[in-house]
Amino acid sequence: MKKSVKFSFSFLLIAILMFSLAACNSNDDAKTKKLEKVRIAEVTRSIFYAPQYVALSKGFFKEEGLDVTLTTTPGGDKTMTALISGGADVALVGSETSIYVYAQGANDPVINFAQLTQTDGTFLVARDKIDNFSWDLLKGKTFLGQRKGGMPQMVGEFVLKKHGIDPHQDLTLIQNIDFANIANAFASGTGEFVQLFEPTASIFEKEGKGHIVASFGKESGHVPYTCFMAKESFIKKNNATIEKFTRAVYKAQQWVESHSAEEIAKAVESYFPDTDPQIMKTVVERYKSQGSFATDPILDEEEWTNLKNIMNEAGELPKDVDYKTLVNTEFAEKVMKK
The missing domain is CATH 3.40.190.10 (Periplasmic binding protein-like II)
Structure with a gap:
């Protein structure tokens, strides 16, 4: 009777050990599975x-x-x-x-x-602080826009026209600056207004380089x-x-x-x-x-x-x-x- 109990107990230990090893191997396989x-x-x-x-x-x-x-x-x-x-x-x-x-x-x-x-994810940034902004303030000014043919530039022009501004007649539109250098160009003194993505727009505002006055995203719709x-x-x-x-x-x-x-x-x-x-x-x-x-x-x-x-x-x-x-x-x- 005692031998039978011992044999059963030993068998149980072996089964548990084998199950544990199988589980470990399964976990290892999952960990090493190639993504x-x-x-x-x-x-x-x-x-x-x-x-x-x-x-x-x-x-x-x-x-x-x-x-x-x-x-x-x-x-x-x-x-x-x-x-x-x-x-x-x-x-x-x-x-x-x-x-x-x-x-x-x-x-x-x-x-x-x-x-x-x-x-749209861009914002209109003015060089000077404007307490009561209106889009008419862009008339006669230099606007540093985005690359021609890109979505930011097209939305920018769409919004300007929506507010009765002809981007090619009513202001000086600059759009020949490489995408990656637009922010630097504005920081260096080019333009009175610029169209910028975040977080650049907010960083400029914090550093006093410009002030966010409008959102192109709000103006253009989905x-x-x-x-x-x-x-x-x-x-x-x-x-x-x-x-x-x-x-x-x-x-x-x-x-x-x-x-x-x-x-x-x-x-x-x-x-x-x-x-x-x-x-x-x-x-x-x-x-x-x-x-x-x-x-x-x-x-x-x-x-x-x-x-x-x-x-x-x-x-x-x-x-x-x-x-x-x-x-x-x-x-x-x-x-x-x-």
């Missing part, structure tokens, strides 16, 4: 793209089995070049660039599959300002990857929507090591309050139409491209259902 690499090229580094940095810092991409690397390629032309040449798998850039590529007769068009921001896009061939070959990517983006968008400006600023601070935490909080709150961060990745047809209207008004729409030609909402709709 799929995805390369993003972003058009600029801005708190405007906070949900993207949240997806990275909170591990939402890794949860989906993706190892995402991020590279900043200043300017839409450089970002699109990186994507088309194979230097990046996914681009975060304005949707207007996909229209430009398509209009040039691309055999492998660039498809918008997940929207990140839904308003538009697919920045979207994640990839070549059609890449999407066809990597459907599962695009779905995982979009799901991570959606998780981040929902997280941003449900958390405070302070929490969001804290989550993305590693991407802005030289920016004052208080400025970051202010900037996030500013973008949240005007609805700049899209709460889901769907680029709808109304936004696409608004984009084309803005491009057409600026004289930059090369051809009328149908919504379904360059927009794929399949992945966004799928991850939202789940």
Whole structure:
């Protein structure tokens, strides 16, 4: 009887040990499981793209089995070049660039599959403090705008015209300065007004280099300002990857929507090591309050139409491209259902 008990006990110990080893091996396999690499090229580094940095810092991409690397390629032309040449798998850039590529007769068009921001992200900064700002004050002044053909510049002109200002007749419009050097040009004394992204606009305000007087995002309405896009061939070959990517983006968008400006600023601070935490909080709150961060990745047809209207008004729409030609909402709709 005692031998039987001992044998049963020994067998139990062996079973427990084998189960433990199997569990350890399973955990090791999970830890060592190779993540799929995805390369993003972003058009600029801005708190405007906070949900993207949240997806990275909170591990939402890794949860989906993706190892995402991020590279900043200043300017839409450089970002699109990186994507088309194979230097990046996914681009975060304005949707207007996909229209430009398509209009040039691309055999492998660039498809918008997940929207990140839904308003313009720039602000009008005046060199001098203005207590009672009105858009008429720009008449006769020098306005340092964004690169010609880019979404910021087109929205800038759209808003000026909305307020009865002809950007090519009523003021001196400068738009031949490289995207990365616009802020420096203004700081060096060029122009009385400038169109800037955050956090640069708020930093300038803190340092006394300028004063934020208006938001182009509030003035222009909803538009697919920045979207994640990839070549059609890449999407066809990597459907599962695009779905995982979009799901991570959606998780981040929902997280941003449900958390405070302070929490969001804290989550993305590693991407802005030289920016004052208080400025970051202010900037996030500013973008949240005007609805700049899209709460889901769907680029709808109304936004696409608004984009084309803005491009057409600026004289930059090369051809009328149908919504379904360059927009794929399949992945966004799928991850939202789940």
